[in-house]
Amino acid sequence: MISLAVTAVPLAGWHVAIVATAAAAQSAALLRRRRAPVAVLAIGTALLVLTTVFAGDPVATELPVSFMMYAVAAHRPARTTWASVAAVVGAVGATYVFTLRPLPTSAAPGWATATLTVSLLVAVALGLTMRAHRQQLEAEKERAQQLALERDQRAQLEVLTERERIAREMHDLVAHSVAVMVTLAHGASSAMDRNPDLAREALGELTRTGSEALRDMRRVLGLLRDGSQPDGAASQTPGALPDLLATFAKVGLPVRLDVTGEPPPSEPLLHHTVYRIVQECLTNVLRHAPGSDAVAVRIGWGEADVTIEVTNTGPVVSRVAGEQSGHGLRGLRERAAAFGGSVEAGPVEGGWRVRATLNHGDR
Incomplete structure (x- = not known):
């Protein structure tokens, strides 16, 4: 266990058992630090306090608390992080002051509290930096998804707009040509017996109108599919x-x-x-x-x-x-x-x- 490796105070008897048990429990709790960082920090702090009270020195239980604080800063809002720092420093500091026995190798209560505070602040700084980096990556990913969605929506709107343009142009061409052709056909039919020359002229105009209509429809469909301006836009001057x-x-x-x-x-x-x-x-x-x-x-x-x-x-x-x-x-x-x-x-x-x-x- 990582916490056992930093044990610096030679303890004996049941003190060793208390420290070993607390360190093992903290190490097990660290496995859940990403899912429930605040709860894990509370457990780690409680074990640190218990070790201080019953073993007379925090020894190997301080370092895991710093890792737990890093998890809180990396996965929870800043307000929760700073509240957790205050709670841990307050609880551990009070415990140091009132229960820590001055063993030959142990630090004074004030110095121990300051050391823990610095360790927690370093953990908080690293955790907040990691959280900000992760949020930035998530924001960039969300923005990329939004841009992709907007691009797809623009493409759909362009398709709909293109269809409307084609429908509008085709309507104008067909409606105009058919109306003229029907009128010419009626005129040719009426003049067929009494004025054959006029009828032939109407039929010629009918043929010309139909040919122009077919040509214009081909141009409109071809150019609109290519995204160009409707044919005749440049030539239909006043x-x-x-x-x-x-x-x-x-x-x-x-x-x-x-x-x-x-x-x-x-x-x-x-x-x-x-x-x-x-x-x-x-x-x-x-x-x-x-x-x-x-x-x-x-x-x-x-x-x-x-x-x-x-x-x-x-x-x-x-x-x-x-x-x-x-x-x-x-x-x-x-x-x-x-x-x-x-x-x-x-x-x-x-x-x-x-x-x-x-x-x-x-x-």
């Missing part, structure tokens, strides 16, 4: 809007474009968003109010924002149609929210109006 309106004019939608202000030249994503908002609004007019007398598209470019307003007048539009159920209105709001803007949609005198505002001054 000059592309007249071509869009011309497509709707070919299917009989009386569209008029009014643009004020100067658009920023270095905002391709902004131009793409404006293009898609106008496209979605005109597609809904074509689907839900094809008999509109007039459709006015107004775009006002400011220094820090842009306002898109699409108003159709004519037949009364049903509420369900006007609210653009499904991805329509939600997609418009998501596009506007990406630029810190908003979308308002509602009836006006004789028709329906959609108004979107996008902010771009702080981007």
